[in-house]
Amino acid sequence: MKLPPSARFSTVCIHAGQEPDPGTGAIVTPIFQTSTYVQEELGKHKGYEYARTQNPTRAALEANIAAIERGKAAFAFASGMAAIDAISTFLRSGDHVVVTDNTYGGTFRLFDKVLTRYGLEFSYIDTSSADAIERSMRKNTKMVFVETPTNPVMRLTDISAAAAVAHRHDARLVVDNTFASPAVQQPIAFGADLVIHSTTKYLNGHSDSVGGVVVATRDDDVEWLTFIQNAAGAILGPLDSWLVLRGTKTLTVRMAQHNANGLALAEFLSTHPKVTRVLYPGLPAHPQHDLAKRQMNGFGGMLSFDVGTFELARCVCNRVRLMSLAESLGGVETLISHPATMTHASVPPERRREIGLTDSLVRISAGIEDPADLIDDLKQALG
Numbered sequence: 001m002k003l004p005p006s007a008r009f010s011t012v013c014i015h016a017g018q019e020p021d022p023g024t025g026a027i028v029t030p031i032f033q034t035s036t037y038v039q040e041e042l043g044k045h046k047g048y049e050y051a052r053t054q055n056p057t058r059a060a061l062e063a064n065i066a067a068i069e070r071g072k073a074a075f076a077f078a079s080g081m082a083a084i085d086a087i088s089t090f091l092r093s094g095d096h097v098v099v100t101d102n103t104y105g106g107t108f109r110l111f112d113k114v115l116t117r118y119g120l121e122f123s124y125i126d127t128s129s130a131d132a133i134e135r136s137m138r139k140n141t142k143m144v145f146v147e148t149p150t151n152p153v154m155r156l157t158d159i160s161a162a163a164a165v166a167h168r169h170d171a172r173l174v175v176d177n178t179f180a181s182p183a184v185q186q187p188i189a190f191g192a193d194l195v196i197h198s199t200t201k202y203l204n205g206h207s208d209s210v211g212g213v214v215v216a217t218r219d220d221d222v223e224w225l226t227f228i229q230n231a232a233g234a235i236l237g238p239l240d241s242w243l244v245l246r247g248t249k250t251l252t253v254r255m256a257q258h259n260a261n262g263l264a265l266a267e268f269l270s271t272h273p274k275v276t277r278v279l280y281p282g283l284p285a286h287p288q289h290d291l292a293k294r295q296m297n298g299f300g301g302m303l304s305f306d307v308g309t310f311e312l313a314r315c316v317c318n319r320v321r322l323m324s325l326a327e328s329l330g331g332v333e334t335l336i337s338h339p340a341t342m343t344h345a346s347v348p349p350e351r352r353r354e355i356g357l358t359d360s361l362v363r364i365s366a367g368i369e370d371p372a373d374l375i376d377d378l379k380q381a382l383g
């Protein structure tokens with residue numbers, strides 16, 4: 001199998017990094033569940049010495065995701081948070097980072113509760129405004145860390161504009177592309193230097209693995225991440241690498257249905273009398289709908305809606321039958337959650353208020369079921 005350089009996105013997802021196993025011809029990369037590799041004689045081996053450093057299943061996944069995100073190389077980690085932690089090793093004590101104010105709660109917790117202990121400084125700002133990013137840049141700013149769309153209020157950042165500001169100040173632009181997935185958004189094409197994912201979400205897509213990945217574009221970053229992945233050792237195991245690799249093969253078809261279901265639910269909710277606000281970039285009423293059309297290919301499967309009171313939000317979350325009340329997102333099954341008490345409970349209430357994350361907000365990760373069944377479920381839960 002030879003992947004032509006002109007191969008399109010879905011072909012790349014299925015074939016990049018995938019060579020039939022040279023020993024057996026197995027078409028699917030095997031799970032190399034081993035901790036070490038036999039050496040023929042001293043100093044003579046097949047390129048594999050110890051499985052923290054190299055594992056063929058992980059290497060196949062990394063080559064696959066690097067091609068999907070159009071980066072130079074990818075590095076798979078034990079979770080999305082481990083991937084973000086690996087990114088932080090680019091920084092030194094005294095460095096400053098500009099971060100999307102409405103970043104994932106776990107990212108805020110890592111930055112605010114752990115990394116500030118090592119002399120790193122963070123400014124949380126509304127990165128949907130390039131002017132606000134510009135105003136927050138300091139002499140010691142080394143990184144701009146952006147999440148777009150944000151979780152759960154679905155605010156977008158213009159990636160090209162953010163890259164222009166970061167690069168003018170000699171800083172790296174990092175984009176957490178978890179919410180959109182590379183089928184919907186390609187940050188490197190807009191100037192991002194590093195892309196991270198929680199592979200737990202759309203890349204795996206089946207809610208059966210926890211993992212993370214960093215995609216790099218610069219040679220010096222590739223060299224450093226190769227070093228840090230081995231030095232710190234928070235690698236993705238072979239079984240999880242295999243599960244994510246199986247997931248990326250169907251990314252294009254899954255995302256098409258996630259996009260369709262996300263839009264169908266958003267349109268239904270925006271006509272429901274008990275719903276006061278629907279946050280979905282695919283709706284013309286979304287304040288950044290034009291940017292979404294420019295920057296995204298489809299609008300994703302994530303949406304949030306406000307029902308006015310905490311009581312009603314609780315009622316909806318408890319009354320759904322087909323949807324499951326659970327944290328996480330990006331799987332084939334539809335999940336519903338209450339961000340203020342679940343995913344974003346670690347974000348202080350005043351910060352939640354600032355970003356519009358009310359106690360009456362409900363979030364949905366639209367799966368790939370028949371959308372009519374999902375709408376029926378929401379109808380009965382809201383009724």
Ligand SMILES: Cc1ncc(COP(=O)(O)O)c(C=O)c1O
Pocket residue numbers: 079080081082104106107147151176178179197198199200210211212328
């Ligand atoms: C946008 C985003 N980034 C990062 C993470 C962290 O990923 P993980 O749970 O795999 O550590 C999450 C988890 O929900 C997320 O939603």
